[in-house]
Amino acid sequence: MAKLLEVRNLTTRFRTERGAVMAVDDVSFEVDAGETLAIVGESGSGKSVTALSLMRLIPNPPGEIVAGSILFEGQDLLKLSDAEMQAVRGDRIAMIFQEPMTSLNPSLTVGLQVGEPVQLHRGASWKAAFAKAGELLSRVRIPDAKARVEAYPHQFSGGMRQRAMIAMALACQPKLIIADEPTTALDVTVQSQILSLLKELTRETGAALILITHDLGVVARYADRVSVMYAGRVVETGTAREIYKKPQHPYTRGLMACVPRLDGALGDRLVPIEGSPPDLTRLPPGCAFAPRCSVAQPGCLTARPVLEDVGGGHRKACFVAVDSGVPVHA
Amino acid sequence: MLDANVADAPLLVVEDLKVHFPVMAGTLFQKQVASVKAVDGVSFTLKRGETLGLVGESGCGKSTTGLAILRMLDITGGRVVFDGQDITRHDRAAMRPIRKRMQMVYQDPFGSLNPRMKVVDLIAEPMIVHDILPNFAARSDRARELLALVGLRPDMADRYIHEFSGGQRQRIGVARALAMSPELLICDEPVSALDVSIQAQIVNLFQDLQQTLGLTYVFVAHDLAVVRHISDRIAVMYLGRIVEIADRETLYKRPQHPYTQALLAAVPIPDPEIEAMRPQVAVSGEVPSALRPPPGCRFHTRCPRATDVCRVDEPALRDLGGGQMVSCHHA
Structure with a gap:
């Protein structure tokens, strides 16, 4: 069966004062219908630019998608005209952003905004769209939804705004939802409410979900598969269970070891990854992680590793063989 | 004998601390129409060399508590006793010698450090303010020592400061806080703005400094896993009050307050196999x-166990033994 989404060699470049930056560098991944793929990485890893590239929302200038293809339901999104892409956004692919307050228009009612995709893509009247918004808001469990359509975003709490964003994303029953750090701005109890709701609704509607996050705990709870990004590239990808049980790339292993866990042994010292993420304008010629890598070989400094299969769809971009499948955080 | 007593005496005692902010209304003649009880009856003690974690969601009063201890906010009620001295009503002059001994580390070092000053001047500035090293050369040497x-x-x-990464900036923030050789550090979300790979470096730094300098920490944070890692005892706050306080082992293994339980259940554990087996109880x-x-x-x-009594009677903190205190009618 064909994949819902196949991203091949996606490369997005930004021109900056200090030179060109490959924010997304030769990234490939795929998403099956109904599954949840988590893209994990730290700031500057290119995870958000990947999301924006999929939606073709990269501001040009300074940004530009310079290579690759994004096959969505067999159609290359990069070959569509702007108008054709407009018809895809919010209809077959929807996006949820980190800050619901900045992505909602403060001067329009919530109902108008949640119903807008129905009006735009389905040709519904404003009145019908408004009524649909009430249904959608009750679906994301906003209490007293029928009355709340008249409210403005500032009258909603942070969690309710994010629920409204989810309602808007669901409006046209998209095949794919891209959620970019959807709960980073929220408190932890609200975070788990929102993510569980999102997961439940995607299960109900059969939509696939790309969840962009820096939180390894969130990935473990909600993702089926994971792609780990570092300095614009995917360094490891596989099923969530594989990645957590047998992390292969030294960066992934490092990440898992440096995060304190609620169930970790007390009194252990954290094992940090030394150094800091690289400056993307001055990437080393070899593996971008090599300067921080504890197992780097001389070869890592000169040549770039590509993703290679280590078995069962689990792939890593690293020259160094891992001694065993022992999890770092045993 | 005397020395043992000094070592055992708490460095910090907070008793029934209240910080209320007035809410004003009116266009020309403003008058107070209400008050936000940001901190409303918080009590704890802190021994020398100990770390107390203050956790809770936004608006619970954890940062306000930290600021009130430093007397950077006016205290509405209760007492703050630092090393045997009641500082609740100290004026600025009386606070000056105390301020050397208690310092703050902020969340965002970029927002709290002047971008137009060299690092050496940033670190030396508090020494000038408190007049501890008279000449430039001595201060500069001390600043370099602190950097190391x-x-x-x-x-x-x-x-x-712009030449440094986020983690390095936080190190500079810490160096500046250490310039006065303080005994108590109030750390307000000191790692939450950092990437996870950098967080661990800074958490380790805090632990190393505590070892070498014998520092006492109040560690304010919302990340329960980080707080568990660094704290000896943890106080969980909700809407201006402590709902539960206990040593970390007890708090994380046997949380008694429904809110503590809800918070812990909400934090995912980075292991899909464990997550698949955990009951998903969302408050x-x-x-x-x-x-x-x-x-x-x-x-x-929000409580799944609330009954009629909970709607009228505010529960007081009760001692459940072993230093675990809980304010819940049903715990």
């Missing part, structure tokens, strides 16, 4: 406004 102490190269002293609703906290137990609007 926080894991930076002394020759970085002549750079500006409903969001934190109510601090302007109008619910009557009775403040958590009752």
